[in-house]
Amino acid sequence: xxxxxxxxxxxGTPAPAFSLPDVVSSRTITLDDFSGQPGLLVxxxxxxxxxxxxxxxxxxxxxxxxxxxxxxxxxxxSNDANxxxxxxxxxxxxxxxxxxxxxxxxxxxxxxxxxxxxxVCTPDFFLFDKEQQLVYRGQxxxxxxxxxxPVDGASLRSAIGAVLTGQAVAVKQKPSVGCSIKWKPxxxxxx
Numbered sequence: 001x002x003x004x005x006x007x008x009x010x011x012g013t014p015a016p017a018f019s020l021p022d023v024v025s026s027r028t029i030t031l032d033d034f035s036g037q038p039g040l041l042v043x044x045x046x047x048x049x050x051x052x053x054x055x056x057x058x059x060x061x062x063x064x065x066x067x068x069x070x071x072x073x074x075x076x077x078s079n080d081a082n083x084x085x086x087x088x089x090x091x092x093x094x095x096x097x098x099x100x101x102x103x104x105x106x107x108x109x110x111x112x113x114x115x116x117x118x119x120v121c122t123p124d125f126f127l128f129d130k131e132q133q134l135v136y137r138g139q140x141x142x143x144x145x146x147x148x149x150p151v152d153g154a155s156l157r158s159a160i161g162a163v164l165t166g167q168a169v170a171v172k173q174k175p176s177v178g179c180s181i182k183w184k185p186x187x188x189x190x191x
Contacts, residue, residue: 003177003178004120004121004177004178004179004180005120005121005175005176005177006119006120006121006124006125006137006138006175006176006177007118007119007120007175008137008138008173008175009117009118009126009134009137010134011134011135011136011137011171012133012134013133013134014132014133014134015031015040015042015126015128015132015133015134016031016113016116016117017030017031017032017116018030018031018076018106018108018113018116019031020076020106020107020108020113021089021106021107022104022105022106023077023089023090023092023093023096023105023106023107024093024096024097024101024104024105025104027104029074029104029106031132033072034072034074034132035132036130037070037071037072037130038069038070038071038129038130038163038164039070039071039072039127039128039129039130039135039160039163039164040071040072040073040074040127040128040132041062041066041071041072041073041074041125041126041127041128041156041160042074042076042117042125042126042127042128043059043073043074043075043076043123043124043125043126044075044076044077044078044114044117044119044121044122044123044124044125044126044181045059045075045076045077045122045123046077046079046084046086046087046092046122046179046182047077047086047087047091047092047095048079048084048086048087049122049123049178049179050145050179051121051122051123051144051145051177051178051179052122052123052178052179053145054143054144054145054151055123055140055143055151055153056095056099057099057151058140058141058151058152058153059075059099059101059123059140059153060099060100060101060102061153062153062156062157062160063101063102063103064102065157066160066164067102067103069164070164071160071163071164072103073103074103074104074105074106075096075101075103075104075105075106076105076106076107076108076113076114076119077092077105077106077107077108077122078108078111078113078114078119078181079122079181079182080111080182080183080184080185080187081107081109082184083182083184084182087182089107092105092107093105111181111183111184111187114181115189118189119181120180120181120189121176121177121178121179121180121181122178122179122180122181123140123176123178124137124176124178124181125137125138125139125140125156125176127156127159127160127163127169129163130163135159135162135163135169136156136159136163136169136173137173137175137176138155138156138159138173138174138175138176139155139156139173139174139175139176139177140153140155140156140176141153141154141155141156142154142155142174144177155173155174158170159173
């Protein structure tokens, strides 16, 4: 397990546009689908990363708790499925269905969306307010595989709660940590 920390995209950054296929419904999901919602959570995850495996039930629970309250949620996998077949759309669909995700799980085949968000690890979280301006980019919680801390989503839940109540999200944020996104040969950012 190689450890990669999120790049911490500057707060206030507008949500980059995307148009990606949902691996479950095959429907195209776009940023515009989430306009008018009180917030939008964009999660870069995958199927095989031990850090995602460690938190995936909590991600499903966050969907259960916050989609009904109006928070838009979209999960995106940008991993190279040719070299990491566990992250191919068919396997992502199985993951989404087994966890009963109530939000779209999209596949970023070109990896352009990951680059636009400056996502570098799985999981990597980006929370936007009702104007789709970035208010949180950081960790789910203090738990990591093997550290025996609770997987409760406390850091992300606090930020979502602030967005829902119109409060300011704390500016001091801890970066997410996980496996690096598996870039296609010659496609990594800056390379």
